Amino acid sequence: MTGFRPTILAFCCNWCSYAGADLAGVNRLQMPTNVNVVRVMCSASVKPEYVIKALSQGIDGVLVLGCHIGDCHYMTGNHRTAKRIPLTAKVLETVGIDSRRVKLDWVSAAEGDKFQQVITDFVEVVTGLGPNPLREVRF
Amino acid sequence: MTVRIGVFICHCGHNIASTVDVEDVVEYAKGLPGVVYSGHNLYSCSQEGLTAIKESIKDNELDRVVVAACTPRTHEPVFRRACEQAGINKYLFEFVNIREHCSWIHTKEKEEATKKAKKLVAMGVAKAALLEPQEEGESDVVPKAVVIGAGLSGLSAAAALLNQGIETHLVEKEATVGGILRDIAVIGPDDVDAQELIRSLTETVEKSPKAHLHLSSRVTELKGFIGNFELTIEGEGKEETVQAGAVIVATGGVEHRPEGEYGFGELKGVITQLEFEKILGSGGLGARRIVIINCVGSRQPGREYCSRVCCNASLKNAVRVLDANPDAAVTIVHRDIMSCGTAAEELYREASDRGVRFVRYGLDQRPEVSTDGEQLVVEVFDETLDEKIELESDLIVLATPIVSPDDSSDTGKLLKVPRDKHGFFLEAHVKLRPVEFATDGVFVCGSARWPVSARECIWQGQAAAAKASIPISEGKVVIEAITAEVDPEKCAACGNCVLACPYDAIEIIDTESGRAAKVNEAQCKGCGTCVAACHNDAIQQKGFSSRQLGAMIDALIRATTEVAR
Numbered sequence: 001m002t003g004f005r006p007t008i009l010a011f012c013c014n015w016c017s018y019a020g021a022d023l024a025g026v027n028r029l030q031m032p033t034n035v036n037v038v039r040v041m042c043s044a045s046v047k048p049e050y051v052i053k054a055l056s057q058g059i060d061g062v063l064v065l066g067c068h069i070g071d072c073h074y075m076t077g078n079h080r081t082a083k084r085i086p087l088t089a090k091v092l093e094t095v096g097i098d099s100r101r102v103k104l105d106w107v108s109a110a111e112g113d114k115f116q117q118v119i120t121d122f123v124e125v126v127t128g129l130g131p132n133p134l135r136e137v138r139f
Numbered sequence: 140m141t142v143r144i145g146v147f148i149c150h151c152g153h154n155i156a157s158t159v160d161v162e163d164v165v166e167y168a169k170g171l172p173g174v175v176y177s178g179h180n181l182y183s184c185s186q187e188g189l190t191a192i193k194e195s196i197k198d199n200e201l202d203r204v205v206v207a208a209c210t211p212r213t214h215e216p217v218f219r220r221a222c223e224q225a226g227i228n229k230y231l232f233e234f235v236n237i238r239e240h241c242s243w244i245h246t247k248e249k250e251e252a253t254k255k256a257k258k259l260v261a262m263g264v265a266k267a268a269l270l271e272p273q274e275e276g277e278s279d280v281v282p283k284a285v286v287i288g289a290g291l292s293g294l295s296a297a298a299a300l301l302n303q304g305i306e307t308h309l310v311e312k313e314a315t316v317g318g319i320l321r322d323i324a325v326i327g328p329d330d331v332d333a334q335e336l337i338r339s340l341t342e343t344v345e346k347s348p349k350a351h352l353h354l355s356s357r358v359t360e361l362k363g364f365i366g367n368f369e370l371t372i373e374g375e376g377k378e379e380t381v382q383a384g385a386v387i388v389a390t391g392g393v394e395h396r397p398e399g400e401y402g403f404g405e406l407k408g409v410i411t412q413l414e415f416e417k418i419l420g421s422g423g424l425g426a427r428r429i430v431i432i433n434c435v436g437s438r439q440p441g442r443e444y445c446s447r448v449c450c451n452a453s454l455k456n457a458v459r460v461l462d463a464n465p466d467a468a469v470t471i472v473h474r475d476i477m478s479c480g481t482a483a484e485e486l487y488r489e490a491s492d493r494g495v496r497f498v499r500y501g502l503d504q505r506p507e508v509s510t511d512g513e514q515l516v517v518e519v520f521d522e523t524l525d526e527k528i529e530l531e532s533d534l535i536v537l538a539t540p541i542v543s544p545d546d547s548s549d550t551g552k553l554l555k556v557p558r559d560k561h562g563f564f565l566e567a568h569v570k571l572r573p574v575e576f577a578t579d580g581v582f583v584c585g586s587a588r589w590p591v592s593a594r595e596c597i598w599q600g601q602a603a604a605a606k607a608s609i610p611i612s613e614g615k616v617v618i619e620a621i622t623a624e625v626d627p628e629k630c631a632a633c634g635n636c637v638l639a640c641p642y643d644a645i646e647i648i649d650t651e652s653g654r655a656a657k658v659n660e661a662q663c664k665g666c667g668t669c670v671a672a673c674h675n676d677a678i679q680q681k682g683f684s685s686r687q688l689g690a691m692i693d694a695l696i697r698a699t700t701e702v703a704r
Contacts, residue, residue, distance in 0.1 A: 005251075007699045009692065014212075015555065019577060022210045023557045025239025026565070033251040036258055037240050038691055039211065040683055041621060044639075045667025047685060054692045071555060074666035075362065075641045084671065109577075110551045110558055116244075 006060035006126040008035045010119075011050070013043045015073035016108045017065035023112030031116045032123040035063065042066070043104075044077035048088040051102055055092060058135035061101045061126035065118065068106040078106070098129055142268045145176040145201035146260065147192055149183035149208035151238055158242035160253040164207070167257045167702075173268045175199055183208050184571075189221045196225035203227075203267045207235035207260050212577045213568040228272035230620055230682060235263035258698040265694035269687045273620035276660050280366035280384040280610045285310065287358055287550070290318020291593055292585025293389030294340040295600025296607075301347040303608050308351045308381050309344060310358055310372055316341055318391050319541075319586075322413050324420030326593045327455030328478075328486040333593070353379075361386065361554055364664065365580025366616040385580045385607035388564060389600060390550055392541035392586035395436045401508040401537055408515050408534050409508060412452055415536045419459055426467075426534035429460060430517045432506055433473040437540035439502060444561060446540030446590040450477045453538050454486045457495045470496040470530055472506050472519055498530075499523060508535055541590035554581060564588045574603045579616075582607050621665035621682045627655035629677035636669035636678055645669060 012018040018039050024031070040046055043066025051062045064085050072078040081104065089102035103122050107115045146168040150156035161179050168177040176199040180188040183206055196204065204227065206218050211234035219229035237256045245252035282305065286297045289311035297309045315321065317337045326333050344350045356374025363369045368383045394413045402409045408426075410418075415431075418424050431453045437446050450473070457469045471490075476497065478487040491497065499522045500506055506519035517530040543562030551558045556576045557565045564587050567577040574582050584599035585591060591599065610616050623645075625636075632654035637645045644662035647654055656678065658669075667680040676685055 007695065009695060015578070019212060019557060022212060022236075022239040023565070025210075025243040027560060028243050028246065030246065031244050033241075033245050033248055033255045036255065036262065036695055037236070038262070038688065039236075040667060040688075041680070042666040042668060045670050045680060045683060047671045047688075049685070050688055050692065053689060054695075057692065057696050059692070059696065067555070071552070073555070074664060074668065077641060077666050077668045080639065080668060080672070108552065109555050110548075112557075 004127060004131060006034050006123065006131070008061045008063060008123065008126060009054050009059050010035050010037045010063035010065060011040050011043065011046045012037050013066045013073070014039055014041050016067035016071065016106070017043070017115065019109035020107040020111045020115045023109065024115045027112050029112055029116040031119045034123050035119050042072070042074050042077040043081040044074070044084075046081065046085070048084060048091075051085070051088050052092065055097055055101060055132060056134055058132050060129075060132045060135075061103070061122060063118070063122055064102075064104045065107050065115075066104075068108055071108060096133070100125055100129060101132065142173045142203050143175045143199065143201050144173040144203040144205060144264055144267050145192075145195055145199055146171070146174055146178070146205045146207070146264060147183055147195075148177070148179045148237075148260070149188070149206065150179060150181045151208060152182060155208070155238050155242040158246050158249055158252045159237060159256045160249065163253055164256050164260060168260050168264065171261055171264045173203070174264060176201060184214055184217050189217070192218070192221050193225040196222070196227060201227070202231060203270060204232045205235060205260070205263045205267045206232070207237045207256065207263065209238040210236050213571060217571070230273040231267070231270050233263045233267040233270060235259050254702040257702050258695055261694045261698035262691040265690040266687045269684070269690055270682070273681050275620045276618040276622070277615045278366055278618050278661060280614055280616055281368070281382045282306065282611050282614070283308070283381070283383045284385045284387065284607050284611065285358070285368070285370055285381060285383045286387045286389055288318070288389035288391055288585075288587065289316040289352070290389060290391040290585065291320050291337070291596040292391065292587070292600040293318075293387070294337065294344065295597045296387045296389055296584055296604040297350065298340050298343040299601045299604035300608060301343060301350055303604075303612070304349065305608060305611055306349040308353060308372065308383070310353045310356050312355065312357050314355045316354075319394065319413070320593065323416045325455070325459065327451050328482040331593070336593075358553065366610055368580065384611045385582065386554070387603045387607055388550070388554060388556070388576075388581065388583045388587055389585050389603070390544065390547060390587045392563075392590055393544045395539040395542045397436050397537055397539050400435060401432060401506070401535065402510070403537055406508065406510055406515065410534070410536055412449065412456070412536055412538045415456060416452075419456060422463075424460065424463060427464065428468045428532045429534045429536065430470045430472060430530050430532040431457065431536040431538060432517070433471060433538045435537040435539045438474060442540065442542075442561065444540070444590070445477060447477065448590055448592050449538040449540065451483050451486070451592065453536075454478060454483070454490050456536070457490050458486065458493065461493050461495070468496075470498060472498045472500055472517065474500060474502070498528070541586050547587070556581060556583070574599055574606055580610065618660075619665060621680060622660050622663040623658045623665070623667065623669050623678050623680050625656045625658060626677050626679070627652040629675045630655035631675055631677070632656065633674065635672045635674065639668045639672035641666065641668060
């Protein structure tokens with residue numbers, strides 16, 4: 001598996017985690033190049049379908065990052081994310097996709113260092129899992 | 140539908156171009172579906188860059204614009220405006236972040252960073268192709284403001300708001316107003332009476348019928364958006380909820396206490412600058428030989444910044460000592476004297492002319508303080524004389540920097556605003572949006588964002604008040620067109636979205652296609668929670684539709700294959 005560089009998709013909410021990612025940039029915190037961020041307004045707007053689509057078409061891992069519980073810009077949006085994403089991972093597990101390919105975490109606008117840590121750790125986990133088995137059979 | 144997308148990749152000077160091969164990304168973008176123009180700018184947000192984008196929109200008859208540059212959180216309005224000026228609806232603009240999310244975090248991986256930039260641009264282009272023009276709504280603004288912190292900055296901000304007739308809540312955690320200035324008698328370099336300054340600002344606040352002063356109080360909760368914030372203020376045994384259109388953060392800084400350094404806390408006669416200010420203010424200075432050591436705990440590894448106010452305070456205090464006692468011997472041991480500006484430079488000259496001795500030291504040879512039991516001795520390697528000298532002294536003053544208060548981390552979390560590595564708050568953009576946070580309607584001023592002089596506290600307090608008063612005096616804020624909308628044909632009226640909406644903005648009504656959900660636009664805040672709750676894909680969020688996000692996923696997969704070749 002040497003040289004495998006996973007392709008990872010990250011959904012970041014506009015108010016906390018996207019801002020946290022910006023702060024990581026401002027502070028020049030270095031991290032792996034594998035993660036590609038999609039900005040959404042709230043982590044609760046991330047449909048399970050997006051996660052399923054990405055993984056079934058060969059993306060190696062999906063990150064969903066939101067505000068900490070209690071800090072959601074939209075009051076309780078992330079409460080839904082907290083239920084929805086782990087459930088999505090469980091559903092994917094039943095069809096043979098390792099649930100570790102889906103990760104939910106909370107990064108605030110002030111946590112550039114945590115963003116760096118989450119990215120670095122997730123890339124390491126997914127690299128360890130190897131390529132998404134569905135990569136070659138995507139439709 | 141055929142689209143004509145223009146892609147503009149920004150160098151951002153060296154910020155992007157030193158890591159990402161901009162020309163390579165430009166060439167790659169030319170081959171992406173729908174792209175009819177791809178080019179690059181040295182600084183896309185400069186007047187020149189914006190003009191180039193506008194001209195290109197006209198020359199190439201573009202109907203979609205993608206800029207790959209920095210973060211939409213600061214620069215999106217700049218490019219949206221340019222699109223509007225060139226005749227394109229501003230919602231047909233898509234931002235790709237290749238600076239904060241790419242070049243700045245992959246500085247040593249040029250090749251991989253370039254590949255990543257290509258993927259991000261491909262994703263942005265895919266979304267742009269599916270963007271639709273939108274119209275914006277409006278929302279009412281609560282005509283009140285909250286200022287957190289009643290030091291010089293907060294008082295200045297509150298006074299400026301009250302002078303405009305805006306109802307203002309001023310929240311101070313201490314039992315009295317004034318902040319650091321409480322301990323200072325005279326502000327340099329032009330000898331302003333600090334207590335008189337505080338008194339007159341406090342009077343403005345206290346006299347105003349529209350002011351609410353909350354002492355020994357803290358803001359414990361902040362909810363809502365620009366125009367409609369709701370804050371909980373706790374203190375003096377009560378809890379109060381207040382509404383506000385804007386919030387100003389003026390939580391200031393505190394003096395660094397250099398425990399254990401230069402005998403501080405161990406030797407009698409070693410004090411901080413602020414303690415020195417108190418002695419000078421009380422007129423009780425007995426010491427004749429005084430040594431002031433500058434840059435104690437600043438401009439060194441771990442705390443690299445210059446605190447800006449200490450050199451001027453040292454100069455002012457040296458001159459004040461001589462005013463009171465012309466026979467005094469004052470030495471300022473410094474690393475560089477930072478006395479910028481006409482008045483401060485004049486003060487430096489005056490101090491020099493009146494016999495204040497200046498001794499320069501280096502970081503690798505710091506002064507040492509000892510005592511022979513009777514008097515204090517400062518031993519310092521004088522860089523000018525190139526030899527070690529001893530200064531006998533009765534009093535040693537340590538000029539330490541302003542640091543961020545211990546509770547600024549809590550304040551940051553409460554308000555959801557970012558801080559730098561030293562704990563100071565970060566404004567949205569130092570040049571484009573000074574004194575504003577990236578979160579609309581929340582502003583910052585004074586030493587909460589960086590150590591500043593009294594004069595700058597006043598400027599920034601007034602600047603923040605001026606910015607905060609814009610939405611309040613306009614009475615309306617524009618709602619970004621990112622609200623949700625329902626396709627009644629697809630809607631089964633199951634009510635999932637009604638339950639999911641945190642704002643009660645959705646109801647089930649009768650439509651031509653039967654019972655269906657309807658979004659009340661004025662109440663919708665554009666979170667998209669309902670979108671993910673819908674089983675039928677019947678609700679879409681403008682600018683974040685499932686087709687648009689799905690296209691981004693497809694584009695990432697395609698681009699990953701392409702750049703790997």
